[in-house]
Amino acid sequence: MPDSTENHRKTLDERNQMSDLERLRHSTAHVLATAICRIWPDAQFAAGPPVENGFYYDVDMEHRISSDDFEKIEEEMKKVVKENQPFERMVVSRGEAMEMAKKGRLAAETERSTPSQFKIDLLNDIPEDEEISIFKNGDFWDLCAGPHVGRTGNCKAYKLMSVASAFYKGDAANPQLQRVYGTAFKNKTELAEHLERLEEAKQRDHRKIGKELDLFHIDEAVGQGLILWKPNGSVIRQELQNFISEHLERQGYSQVFTPHIGKLDLYRTSGHFPYYADSQFPPIPEREAMKVLSDEGCSCGELSNKLESGEVAGFMLKPMNCPHHIKIFQSNHHSYRDLPVRLAEFGTVYRWEQSGELGGMTRVRGFTQDDAHLFCTEDQVKEEIMGCLELVKIVLGTLGMDDYRVRVGLRDPDSTKYVGDSEKWDRAEQALREAATTLGTDFAEEPGEAAFYGPKIDFVVKDVIGREWQLGTVQVDYNLPERFGLEYVGADNATHRPVMIHRAPFGSMERFVGVLIEHFAGKFPTWLSPEQVRILPISEKFVDAADVVYETLRKEGIRVKVDKADEKVGAKIRLAQLDRIPYMLIIGAKEQESNQVSIRHRDRGDEGAMPVDEFTNRIVDEVRSRSL
RNA sequence: GCUCUUGUAGCUCAGGGGUAGAGCACUUCCUUGGUAAGGAAGAGGUCACGGGUUCAAAUCCCGUCAAGAGCUCCA
Numbered sequence: 001m002p003d004s005t006e007n008h009r010k011t012l013d014e015r016n017q018m019s020d021l022e023r024l025r026h027s028t029a030h031v032l033a034t035a036i037c038r039i040w041p042d043a044q045f046a047a048g049p050p051v052e053n054g055f056y057y058d059v060d061m062e063h064r065i066s067s068d069d070f071e072k073i074e075e076e077m078k079k080v081v082k083e084n085q086p087f088e089r090m091v092v093s094r095g096e097a098m099e100m101a102k103k104g105r106l107a108a109e110t111e112r113s114t115p116s117q118f119k120i121d122l123l124n125d126i127p128e129d130e131e132i133s134i135f136k137n138g139d140f141w142d143l144c145a146g147p148h149v150g151r152t153g154n155c156k157a158y159k160l161m162s163v164a165s166a167f168y169k170g171d172a173a174n175p176q177l178q179r180v181y182g183t184a185f186k187n188k189t190e191l192a193e194h195l196e197r198l199e200e201a202k203q204r205d206h207r208k209i210g211k212e213l214d215l216f217h218i219d220e221a222v223g224q225g226l227i228l229w230k231p232n233g234s235v236i237r238q239e240l241q242n243f244i245s246e247h248l249e250r251q252g253y254s255q256v257f258t259p260h261i262g263k264l265d266l267y268r269t270s271g272h273f274p275y276y277a278d279s280q281f282p283p284i285p286e287r288e289a290m291k292v293l294s295d296e297g298c299s300c301g302e303l304s305n306k307l308e309s310g311e312v313a314g315f316m317l318k319p320m321n322c323p324h325h326i327k328i329f330q331s332n333h334h335s336y337r338d339l340p341v342r343l344a345e346f347g348t349v350y351r352w353e354q355s356g357e358l359g360g361m362t363r364v365r366g367f368t369q370d371d372a373h374l375f376c377t378e379d380q381v382k383e384e385i386m387g388c389l390e391l392v393k394i395v396l397g398t399l400g401m402d403d404y405r406v407r408v409g410l411r412d413p414d415s416t417k418y419v420g421d422s423e424k425w426d427r428a429e430q431a432l433r434e435a436a437t438t439l440g441t442d443f444a445e446e447p448g449e450a451a452f453y454g455p456k457i458d459f460v461v462k463d464v465i466g467r468e469w470q471l472g473t474v475q476v477d478y479n480l481p482e483r484f485g486l487e488y489v490g491a492d493n494a495t496h497r498p499v500m501i502h503r504a505p506f507g508s509m510e511r512f513v514g515v516l517i518e519h520f521a522g523k524f525p526t527w528l529s530p531e532q533v534r535i536l537p538i539s540e541k542f543v544d545a546a547d548v549v550y551e552t553l554r555k556e557g558i559r560v561k562v563d564k565a566d567e568k569v570g571a572k573i574r575l576a577q578l579d580r581i582p583y584m585l586i587i588g589a590k591e592q593e594s595n596q597v598s599i600r601h602r603d604r605g606d607e608g609a610m611p612v613d614e615f616t617n618r619i620v621d622e623v624r625s626r627s628l
Numbered sequence: 629g630c631u632c633u634u635g636u637a638g639c640u641c642a643g644g645g646g647u648a649g650a651g652c653a654c655u656u657c658c659u660u661g662g663u664a665a666g667g668a669a670g671a672g673g674u675c676a677c678g679g680g681u682u683c684a685a686a687u688c689c690c691g692u693c694a695a696g697a698g699c700u701c702c703a
Contacts, residue, residue: 056698064632164698165631171700176631179698207696211639220676220694276703319703354629354701355694363702451703539660566659567666574664588662598663606663 018050018147021186025050027087027148028155028184029057034140035076036065036180037109045107045142046118046168046177053194054183058166060118065178070160073180077158084153085138089146097123097132097143109139118168119143157191158184201467206517207360213522213530213580215513216361225358225365227510232530235559236516237509239528241346243626244370244505247394251387253342253372258324260348261315264307269483270323273316274308281350281365283307285314321347322477322502325373326484334488339498340376340384346509347371361514362469368509374501375486378424381499382431385457385474388503389439392459392472395505400628401519403462408436409449417452420478428476428499429455453479463519471512474503523602526582527623533560534581535597536572538588540564545592549585549612556620577602583619 018026029048032055036043040061048057059065065073097106098120104112106119122143126132135144137152149155161181168174185191202208210216215233222228229237248255264283267273273280285293285303289312293303306312318324325343334341348368357363374384396404410429411418418425432455436443443457450456454476461469477500480486487495506512516524526532533553537546546562553560563572569586576584586598590609597615599607610618 066633162697163632166699167630176699178632181698218695224694272703279701279703351702356629356631356699357701359696453703536663538662541660568659568661569663570661571665572663577664584663586663590662600663 022050023147023149024154024186025055025184027152028158028182029055030087030135030137030140030142030144030148031077031080031152031155032073032160032180032182033057033059033107033142034080034109034137035073037107037140038076039072041112042114044114044117047122054161054181056179056181058168058177058179060177065163065180067163074160080138081152081155083138084151086151087148088136090134090136092132092134094123094132097134100134100141101143105141107142155184157186157188158182159191159195204518204521206362206514209517209522210361212578215517223365224355225353225363227361227364227366233513235530236513236524236528240506240509240512241370243398244395247391248344248372251342251391253344256325256328256343256345258321258328258345258347260318262318262323264310264314264316266323267316268310270480271483272319276319277308279352280319281317281352283314283316285312289313317350319351320349321345321369321371322373322480326480326486329375330484330486336377336488336490336496339488340374340380342372342374344372361510364510367511369504370506370509371502371504374503375498376501377488377496378427378499381428381476381501382435384501385431385435385476386438388474388501389435389457392474392505393439395472396459396461398626399516399519401461404441405460406436406439406441406443407449407458407460408432408443408445409451409456409458410445410447411450411455412448415448418450419453419482424478425455432457432476451475453477461515463515469515471507471515472505473507474501476501522580524580525626525628526619527626529580529582530559531561531579531581532558532623533583533585533619534576535560535562535585535587536569536576537562537564538569538586540566542587542592546587549587549597552612552616553619556616558616558619558623573600585615
C-alpha cells in the first residue's frame with residue numbers, strides 16, 4: 001500500500017525542497033494555530049501542512065468551529081501577523097520535547113493542564129536519528145521540522161476557506177478532528193486571482209450548468225448516483241457516441257450489445273465476486289432459491305453467505321463488461337488469422353460507490369463506459385495499443401482538450417502481486433513504452449501503478465481552469481485470458497493464449513460529459529449543442545418567414561427552434577444567450593424582403609446578414625467537421 | 629461509511645412557535661418591437677419524509693431520506 005500524501009512523513013530533504021509558497025503556507029498554518037489557541041486555549045493541534053491550494057491545521061477542542069467563526073479567527077491572525085514575530089528554530093532533545101508536550105506546552109502559548117496529546121504521538125513517529133526541532137513565533141511553540149518564512153509579517157495574504165472533519169492520520173479507525181482549511185499567497189493580488197478562479201470553477205460546475213441547460217437529473221425516487229439523461233443531455237451523449245462509433249468503424253472494431261446482468265458464476269470465474277463484493281450492488285438470488293430459503297426461514301445473513309459460497313445461484317448487475325465480451329470471443333474458435341478481435345460496446349455497469357463518494361455525474365453508481373476489449377497475439381500488442389492511443393488522441397483533439405499528461409503504469413519491481421510471467425510483462429511494458437513514445441507527448445513512467453493483471457496507460461486531462469481529470473485508459477490484461485482459458489490456434493497449429501487489452505477513451509459517458517460541461521462552461525461546440533440554432537422573429541409578423549427558415553435548416557439535420565414568444569428581440573437574445581445557443585438568426589422586415597437572415601453568434605456577436613442557403617451550408621459544414 | 633452544514637413554488641432564495649413570501653420561469657391580456665430583461669393581471673407550495681414537545685410546529689427536539697464540503701474509498 002503506497003503512502004498517501006496524508007500519512008507520508010516528509011524527509012528532511014523533501015522539506016528543504018519546499019517551495020517558497022509552500023513555506024509561506026506552512027507558516028500561515030502556524031499563524032492560524034496561534035490565533036485559534038488565543039481564542040480557544042483548550043485547542044489541541046495535530047498536523048498543519050501546506051497542501052495544493054493552501055494549508056490546513058487539524059484541531060481538536062470543545063468548541064465546534066463554523067464558518068461564522070472565520071472572521072473572528074482571521075481578525076486574531078491579523079494581530080499575529082502585525083506583531084511580526086520571527087519564526088525561530090530551536091533544536092531540542094527527544095526528552096525535552098516530550099517534557100514540553102506533557103506540560104501541554106506544544107502548539108500552545110503557555111503550559112497547560114492537559115498534555116499536547118497529538119504532539120506526543122507525532123513525536124513518537126519521528127525516526128530515532130532525526131533531529132527534533134521546535135518552531136517558535138512569539139509565545140507559540142510548536143513541534144515542527146519547518147521550514148518557515150522569516151516572520152509572521154510575511155503572511156499577509158490569506159483567507160480561511162472551510163472547516164471539515166478529517167480522520168486523525170487519515171485512518172478511518174481514528175477519531176475525527178476539525179480541519180480548518182485556508183489559502184495563502186505571496187500578496188493580495190495573487191490571493192484575489194486565486195479566489196476568482198474558484199468563483200469561475202463554481203460557475204462552471206456541471207451540476208449547476210446541467211440544471212440550467214436541462215442536461216440531466218438525479219431523482220431521489222430513482223436512487224443515488226443514478227443519472228437520468230434529459231433530452232438535451234441525451235443529444236450530447238448521442239453525438240459523442242456517433243463520433244466514437246465512426247472511429248470504431250475506421251479502426252476495425254465490431255460493436256456488440258450485452259445484457260446488464262450476468263450469473264454470479266461468471267464473476268466467480270472472472271474473480272470479481274465475492275472479492276469486490278463491497279463495491280458491487282448486492283447479488284440477485286434466483287427465484288426458486290429465494291422461495292426455498294424463505295420457506296426454511298433462512299436469514300439474510302445466511303442467504304448472503306450461501307450466495308458467496310456458491311451454494312445458491314443468482315445474478316449480478318455487471319460491474320464491468322469484460323466477462324460478457326470474453327464470452328462472445330469464446331463462442332467461436334479462433335485462428336491467429338482472426339486476430340485481433342476488437343469488441344466494442346457502450347456498456348452500462350453498476351458499482352456500489354459509498355454514499356459519501358457520489359457527486360453529480362463524475363462519481364455515480366451506474367455508468368456507461370465507451371468500452372472495448374481487444375484480443376490479440378503477443379506480437380500485436382504494441383500495434384493495438386498504438387491504435388488505442390490514436391483513438392484517445394483523436395477524441396481529445398476534437399474536443400480541444402490538448403492539455404493532458406500521460407502516465408504509463410508499470411509494475412513495482414519489488415512486489416510479487418502480479419499475475420503472468422515476468423518475461424511477458426517485460427514485453428508488454430516495452431510495448432506500452434514504445435507505443436507511448438509514438439504519441440509525441442511527454443509521458444511519465446510510474447512503477448507500482450500497474451494493475452495486478454497488467455500494465456496500463458492513463459490520460460490525465462487538465463481542464464481550462466487547471467483541474468486534472470483521469471479519463472481515458474488503456475490496459476493490458478494477462479489475468480482474464482488465463483482465468484477464462486482463452487485460446488487461439490497459431491500458425492504452428494498449437495493453441496496459444498491471447499492477450500487482452502481493455503480501453504475506454506472517455507472512461508465513462510457520465511464522467512466525460514460532466515467534465516465536458518465544465519470544460520466548455522456549457523458552451524458546447526455547434527456539433528454537440530443540443531440546440532444549434534434559434535430563430536428570433538422580430539415580431540409576430542415574421543413568424544411565417546421564420547418557419548420557412550426553420551424547415552430549411554431542419555431538413556439539413558440542424559437542431560433548430562423558433563422563439564415565437566411575445567417579446568422584444570432583446571429579451572429573446574438574452575434567453576438564447578443564457579441557453580448558450582451557438583447561433584441566433586434574427587428575422588425582420590429587411591431579412592424577409594431579401595431572403596436573408598441576420599446572424600448573431602453567442603461569442604462573436606452580430607455577424608451581419610447572409611442568404612439563408614449560405615448560412616445553411618456554413619453550419620452544416622461546421623457540424624460535419626466537428627469544429628470547435 | 630464517518631464528521632459538519634443544508635432541505636420552503638419548476639429554478640434561485642428570503643422568512644421562521646400563531647395557517648406562506650420575493651425574483652425568474654409559467655398562463656392570459658395590452659404592446660408589434662432590431663442585437664442581453666416592455667407593461668399588467670393570474671395561477672402555482674402537505675415548507676423532504678416519519679415521530680415527539682406544545683393550546684398551536686414549516687419553525688424546537690429525535691429519527692429517516694437526499695444534497696453539499698471534507699475525510700476514507702474508486703477493481
